[in-house]
Amino acid sequence: MQWTDDGIIIGTRRHGETSLIVELMTRAHGRHLGLVRGGRSRRVQPLLQPGNSVVATWRARLDEHLGNYTLEPTVQRAARLIEGPAALYGIQLLAGLLRLLPERDSHPDLYEATATVVDWLDDPAIAGGLLAQFELRMLDELGFGLDLGQCAATGTTDDLVYVSPRTGRAVSRGAGQGYHDRLLKLPAFLVADDETPHPGAGEIADAFRLTGHFLARHVFEVRGLQMPEARASYLALIARIVPAEAAE
Amino acid sequence: MPRSVTGPEIERLIQLLAKLPGLGPRSARRAALHLIKKKDQLLVPLAEAMDVAVSSIMVCETCGNIDTTNPCTICADPRRDASTIVVVEDVADLWALERAGAINARYHVLGGALSPLDGIGPEELNINRLVGRVASGGVGEVILAVNATVEGQTTAHYIMDQLAGLGVKVSRLAHGVPVGGELDYLDEGTLSAAIRQRTKF
Numbered sequence: 001m002q003w004t005d006d007g008i009i010i011g012t013r014r015h016g017e018t019s020l021i022v023e024l025m026t027r028a029h030g031r032h033l034g035l036v037r038g039g040r041s042r043r044v045q046p047l048l049q050p051g052n053s054v055v056a057t058w059r060a061r062l063d064e065h066l067g068n069y070t071l072e073p074t075v076q077r078a079a080r081l082i083e084g085p086a087a088l089y090g091i092q093l094l095a096g097l098l099r100l101l102p103e104r105d106s107h108p109d110l111y112e113a114t115a116t117v118v119d120w121l122d123d124p125a126i127a128g129g130l131l132a133q134f135e136l137r138m139l140d141e142l143g144f145g146l147d148l149g150q151c152a153a154t155g156t157t158d159d160l161v162y163v164s165p166r167t168g169r170a171v172s173r174g175a176g177q178g179y180h181d182r183l184l185k186l187p188a189f190l191v192a193d194d195e196t197p198h199p200g201a202g203e204i205a206d207a208f209r210l211t212g213h214f215l216a217r218h219v220f221e222v223r224g225l226q227m228p229e230a231r232a233s234y235l236a237l238i239a240r241i242v243p244a245e246a247a248e
Numbered sequence: 249m250p251r252s253v254t255g256p257e258i259e260r261l262i263q264l265l266a267k268l269p270g271l272g273p274r275s276a277r278r279a280a281l282h283l284i285k286k287k288d289q290l291l292v293p294l295a296e297a298m299d300v301a302v303s304s305i306m307v308c309e310t311c312g313n314i315d316t317t318n319p320c321t322i323c324a325d326p327r328r329d330a331s332t333i334v335v336v337e338d339v340a341d342l343w344a345l346e347r348a349g350a351i352n353a354r355y356h357v358l359g360g361a362l363s364p365l366d367g368i369g370p371e372e373l374n375i376n377r378l379v380g381r382v383a384s385g386g387v388g389e390v391i392l393a394v395n396a397t398v399e400g401q402t403t404a405h406y407i408m409d410q411l412a413g414l415g416v417k418v419s420r421l422a423h424g425v426p427v428g429g430e431l432d433y434l435d436e437g438t439l440s441a442a443i444r445q446r447t448k449f
Contacts, residue, residue, distance in 0.1 A: 011363075011364070011365040012365070013363075013365050013366055017270065023365060046435045046437060046438060047435055049397060049398050049437070050398040050399075051398065052437075076435065076436045076437045077437075078397075078398060078437050079423070079436075079437030079438060079440050079441045080437075080440070081398060082396065082397070082398055082401040082423075082441075083441070083444070085405035085408075088398060088401055088405055089402065089405070091398060092362075092364060092398075092402055095364065095365075096364055099364070099365075228364060229362070229364075229369055229370065230364075230402070233406065233409065236409075
């Protein structure tokens with residue numbers, strides 16, 4: 001068995017004295033692990049850091065084997081990521097979310113989204129919004145997508161500012177007026193088509209509250225898992241360093 | 249199936265030696281044979297030394313270092329600067345810094361780095377005790393000498409968050425060109441970190 005694909009390193013684990021098990025998010029083969037022989041050498045280990053992009057060739061005798069990777073780095077972002085806490089917590093959160101996917105299950109859209117997020121991780125004003133959008137996309141890929149296209153009560157597609165925590169459907173400002181304290185806020189950037197959103201810290205917090213509610217209910221609690229530790233650290237940091245109001 | 253050429257005691261010795269770092273089954277066999285040939289000069293003293301080590305090795309309750317006393321030799325040394333704590337991931341890192349003789353401070357061994365893939369969270373690391381040491385006073389600086397990896401630096405930032413508000417200076421090791429390093433052999437990440445963290449000459 002052999003294939004070659006683009007991938008982004010999302011984690012590594014020591015294997016023996018000289019090798020590493022590398023976890024990649026690949027374009028066509030989903031989240032995929034493989035062994036890199038000599039991956040702990042002084043020359044190779046700096047290249048095999050989370051956040052770096054690689055061209056991966058995977059070889060194994062049988063499909064169900066762990067297999068061996070040959071990795072050729074294409075974009076090295078790790079040195080930039082370890083410069084600041086926002087990027088570090090961001091990459092850990094991203095990896096924690098991707099680990100919710102079953103191994104070797106192809107999610108090409110999520111690969112593209114991952115590539116976009118890691119490119120912006122050192123700019124928390126943009127990465128915060130992108131990570132919230134990523135969580136929303138993650139829910140969708142796991143089969144728990146939210147219906148944010150029209151109001152659950154009136155059917156209108158305008159002024160959708162709330163989401164029902166029970167059904168996951170959008171609610172318009174007018175329809176939700178009497179219940180706004182029981183509804184989750186839907187920040188506009190979350191459903192906008194902007195590739196580099198600039199939401200304020202308040203909007204980012206609202207977005208993460210929304211996605212976190214449904215991730216906890218449909219994914220983490222059902223599987224008996226805790227939310228990634230990095231999520232709380234990331235949100236606390238964003239609240240400190242991103243301006244409260246959205247940039248114009 | 250290959251027949252065993254030695255008794256079970258020697259086979260067990262070979263199997264155990266093969267578990268040591270740097271040794272495979274073939275080199276373990278050579279080491280075992282060497283030990284057996286030098287029984288009085290090597291095998292017996294080694295067995296005695298290991299027996300003594302097993303009964304006397306302990307983990308320092310202050311810093312997490314491995315020693316035969318508690319507190320360890322470093323924590324008990326009055327000549328060391330008690331106001332500076334160097335935080336390392338592993339005892340091997342502590343030994344490396346001591347070999348370098350770069351600093352005459354006290355240490356704190358975390359026992360690893362935050363690693364979601366390996367299931368290592370803050371509770372699995374010796375972080376609470378570090379916060380307790382700093383909070384108890386007398387510490388002016390904490391140097392985070394963790395690995396320059398994503399996991400190591402995430403751990404460093406987590407510790408920095410935990411130490412915030414305790415009025416202690418927190419620093420970390422510089423990243424850049426190693427001594428003897430040739431620029432064209434360095435990875436791009438290290439080079440860009442070195443350029444960003446350049447110092448006035």
